[in-house]
Amino acid sequence: MDIQKIRHDFPALAKKWNGKYPIYFDNACMTLKPVQVINAMNEYYNEYPVCGGRSLHRMAKKVDENVTRSREKLQKFLGASRPEEIIFTRNTTEGLNLVANCFDFKKGDMVLTSDREHNSNLIPWQVQVRKKGIRHVIVHSNPDNTFDIAGFEDLLSKSKNVRLVSMVHTSNLDGYTIPAKDIIRIAHDHGALVMLDGAQSAPHKPMDVREIDVDFFVLSVHKMLGPTGMGVLYGKYHLLEEIAPFIVGGDTVSDTTFEGAKFLPPPEKFEAGLQNYAGMIGCGAAVDYLNRTGLSNIEKHEENLNRIITSGIKDFPGLKIIGPHDPHMRGGIISFTVDLKKGGDAHDIAIILDETENIAVRSGAFCVHSWFNYRKCEAAVRASLYLYNTEDEARKFIDVLGKTIGLFN
Numbered sequence: 001m002d003i004q005k006i007r008h009d010f011p012a013l014a015k016k017w018n019g020k021y022p023i024y025f026d027n028a029c030m031t032l033k034p035v036q037v038i039n040a041m042n043e044y045y046n047e048y049p050v051c052g053g054r055s056l057h058r059m060a061k062k063v064d065e066n067v068t069r070s071r072e073k074l075q076k077f078l079g080a081s082r083p084e085e086i087i088f089t090r091n092t093t094e095g096l097n098l099v100a101n102c103f104d105f106k107k108g109d110m111v112l113t114s115d116r117e118h119n120s121n122l123i124p125w126q127v128q129v130r131k132k133g134i135r136h137v138i139v140h141s142n143p144d145n146t147f148d149i150a151g152f153e154d155l156l157s158k159s160k161n162v163r164l165v166s167m168v169h170t171s172n173l174d175g176y177t178i179p180a181k182d183i184i185r186i187a188h189d190h191g192a193l194v195m196l197d198g199a200q201s202a203p204h205k206p207m208d209v210r211e212i213d214v215d216f217f218v219l220s221v222h223k224m225l226g227p228t229g230m231g232v233l234y235g236k237y238h239l240l241e242e243i244a245p246f247i248v249g250g251d252t253v254s255d256t257t258f259e260g261a262k263f264l265p266p267p268e269k270f271e272a273g274l275q276n277y278a279g280m281i282g283c284g285a286a287v288d289y290l291n292r293t294g295l296s297n298i299e300k301h302e303e304n305l306n307r308i309i310t311s312g313i314k315d316f317p318g319l320k321i322i323g324p325h326d327p328h329m330r331g332g333i334i335s336f337t338v339d340l341k342k343g344g345d346a347h348d349i350a351i352i353l354d355e356t357e358n359i360a361v362r363s364g365a366f367c368v369h370s371w372f373n374y375r376k377c378e379a380a381v382r383a384s385l386y387l388y389n390t391e392d393e394a395r396k397f398i399d400v401l402g403k404t405i406g407l408f409n
């Protein structure tokens with residue numbers, strides 16, 4: 001991987017703020033965009049900015065061709081068996097909500113999640129508890145935040161009506177990846193389906209939905225170099241056929257009468273109204289970029305940077321890394337709590353890093369408030385890495401972080 005060459009593709013890395021280039025370590029939230037994605041979207045806006053799916057003129061056909069190509073690229077990227085299993089959404093949140101709202105849950109059905117879910121894979125289930133009377137049960141992690149597979153299996157064998165296991169694949173809290181294949185096998189053996197929240201896994205490691213046999217998989221393309229407000233829901237085709245559409249209207253049907261509608265098959269029945277065609281086309285360009293670079297290379301690169309940062313942080317008094325100690329188990333994420341002698345909290349650290357050296361990190365509860373509340377812990381700092389980050393940036397981060405906490409110790 002030629003990092004310097006990669007960096008040239010990202011215009012945001014070349015823009016100085018306060019006379020300094022940014023060190024962007026907030027990739028778990030949103031990644032930067034390469035020129036290849038920006039150009040693909042600009043081409044749409046400049047040359048054929050029209051609607052797809054309906055009109056028969058040549059500009060509309062060009063939209064259709066390019067959207068179809070993007071869908072096929074995502075199909076191959078995820079290892080899905082057919083392009084119709086790829087539903088374009090706005091983000092991971094929308095994919096999770098679609099399944100939570102449209103899956104045919106009955107009163108008393110159980111849904112299992114982990115104790116470290118992003119609010120987007122927590123609140124939809126709390127809503128269904130009230131709406132449909134489902135039971136939402138939490139599977140607690142081991143003390144080191146790894147997955148308790150024995151506890152999970154035990155829970156499944158004691159509970160008769162688990163319909164769905166919906167879990168974060170790679171955690172945005174600490175970068176830990178659950179043993180998805182084993183979890184899916186055990187869930188299937190007990191008659192439950194599995195949905196994985198792939199927001200933090202799909203951008204960073206190779207995924208093959210058929211190999212792990214997952215039933216639903218959701219992701220956000222804006223966390224993998226793609227346009228903002230673009231995501232994907234993958235579902236096994238027969239399941240997508242069975243579940244009801246979420247938002248309905250134009251382009252989801254082949255015919256209507258005053259009384260009823262004839263829905264189209266997936267993916268059309270889920271993609272209602274005029275779409276973000278530029279975004280869909282940009283998704284294809286993002287996938288091309290990741291394929292060219294190679295997800296295994298990206299994974300190794302992030303782990304190397306994580307090692308540098310972890311070994312620097314572990315000697316800093318008052319900072320405690322969340323999750324397993326071994327960086328190999330935390331991919332490209334380093335989150336740490338802050339307990340300094342003279343005060344100063346996670347937000348203070350984040351603001352000083354930004355103000356002094358343009359280092360962008362995240363501070364707070366990362367939308368996993370429930371995990372923090374359960375441990376009576378308020379906030380943490382998170383550095384999250386991607387393919388364009390360098391070893392020099394990792395060392396600089398440690399240097400500036402050391403000086404910053406020195407102000408409070």
Ligand SMILES: Cc1ncc(COP(=O)(O)O)c(C=O)c1O
Pocket residue numbers: 028029091092093094118120121168170171172197199200220
């Ligand atoms: C693990 C995880 N799940 C879900 C989400 C929600 O993603 P989005 O806001 O793109 O819907 C995020 C965003 O940070 C995430 O990290």
